[in-house]
Amino acid sequence: MKIHLNGEEKEIADGLSIAQLLEELQIRSGRVVVELNRDIVSREAHGSTLLKGGDALEVVHFVGGG
Amino acid sequence: MEDLLKLGDKSYRSRLIVGTGKYKDFAETRKAIEVSGAEIVTVAVRRVNITDPNKENLLDYLDPKRYTILPNTAGCYTADDAVRTCRLAREAGVGKMIKLEVIGDDKTLFPDIPATLEAAKILVKEGFVVLPYINDDPITAKKLQEIGCAAVMPLAAPIGSGLGIRNPYNIRIILEQATVPVIVDAGVGTASDAAIAMEMGCDGVLMNTAIAGARDPILMAEAMRLGVDAGRKAFLAGRIVKKLYATASSPIDGILG
Numbered sequence: 001m002k003i004h005l006n007g008e009e010k011e012i013a014d015g016l017s018i019a020q021l022l023e024e025l026q027i028r029s030g031r032v033v034v035e036l037n038r039d040i041v042s043r044e045a046h047g048s049t050l051l052k053g054g055d056a057l058e059v060v061h062f063v064g065g066g
Numbered sequence: 067m068e069d070l071l072k073l074g075d076k077s078y079r080s081r082l083i084v085g086t087g088k089y090k091d092f093a094e095t096r097k098a099i100e101v102s103g104a105e106i107v108t109v110a111v112r113r114v115n116i117t118d119p120n121k122e123n124l125l126d127y128l129d130p131k132r133y134t135i136l137p138n139t140a141g142c143y144t145a146d147d148a149v150r151t152c153r154l155a156r157e158a159g160v161g162k163m164i165k166l167e168v169i170g171d172d173k174t175l176f177p178d179i180p181a182t183l184e185a186a187k188i189l190v191k192e193g194f195v196v197l198p199y200i201n202d203d204p205i206t207a208k209k210l211q212e213i214g215c216a217a218v219m220p221l222a223a224p225i226g227s228g229l230g231i232r233n234p235y236n237i238r239i240i241l242e243q244a245t246v247p248v249i250v251d252a253g254v255g256t257a258s259d260a261a262i263a264m265e266m267g268c269d270g271v272l273m274n275t276a277i278a279g280a281r282d283p284i285l286m287a288e289a290m291r292l293g294v295d296a297g298r299k300a301f302l303a304g305r306i307v308k309k310l311y312a313t314a315s316s317p318i319d320g321i322l323g
Binding site: 008059062 | 086087088095108111112113114116121124125135138150153155157158160225226274275
């Protein structure tokens with residue numbers, strides 16, 4: 001299925017949870033914040049939140065800034 | 067009594083707040099911040115690069131237990147985007163203090179004040195400790211402190227310009243009427259600029275480019291620490307009145323005749 005990940009279309013396996021997707025992408029969940037269809041998903045809910053086709057997912061973190 | 071900067075429910079010994087952008091690498095960022103003596107550091111919120119997720123993270127170099135992490139809303143052009151960014155930042159678990167900046171124009175990076183006021187109202191209501199970046203405009207400063215912002219942060223000059231305080235008279239008016247700390251944010255170029263802001267009675271100075279863009283950022287970080295300290299102490303000490311004519315420092319009596 002296709003989702004929108006950080007503004008780009010991405011093909012992922014059906015039924016993946018947010019936690020599984022982050023693991024697949026080798027992103028440390030402890031350092032990122034996830035927003036699904038404009039709602040923040042708390043870290044504790046990453047494992048239980050399953051992705052659906054067409055979902056818009058944003059994965060953000062802190063970078064250098066002034 | 068110790069001279070502390072109070073923001074929200076926390077107090078700080080350092081009155082220098084530093085950014086973490088534009089450094090050559092994270093090691094230099096860490097070193098410069100250490101030398102600056104800053105206890106609060108600003109960061110930006112950005113998308114993770116999915117195709118090449120950088121294994122190193124800024125927070126691997128800046129311990130949130132040691133530093134207060136102050137997320138900014140840089141790059142936001144609407145109140146909505148700024149509020150969204152703040153909510154994401156809070157979820158990262160580094161506290162509820164945020165630097166609110168809603169940019170009005172990418173050439174000047176001057177703030178969009180109506181949007182800043184709109185975002186500030188929402189954020190204060192949601193329990194954020196809001197530090198807004200604003201023009202050197204006393205009316206805006208007043209409105210934001212009335213909304214419940216924890217400080218006001220007028221610019222000295224455009225972000226990254228290094229011009230120093232362009233309108234000291236407006237900053238003076240802002241200081242006169244302030245009921246919250248006044249932090250000069252943006253436009254500082256060198257240590258004397260920071261010292262001048264502090265001598266005027268500002269409660270703190272926030273800078274990034276002035277340090278990160280210096281030929282030797284680590285040495286400039288030290289200069290800025292000293293500049294802020296010198297300015298603060300001079301303010302507390304109370305400077306002499308400026309006079310047109312000389313006043314002798316040595317006694318008039320007993321001059322050889």
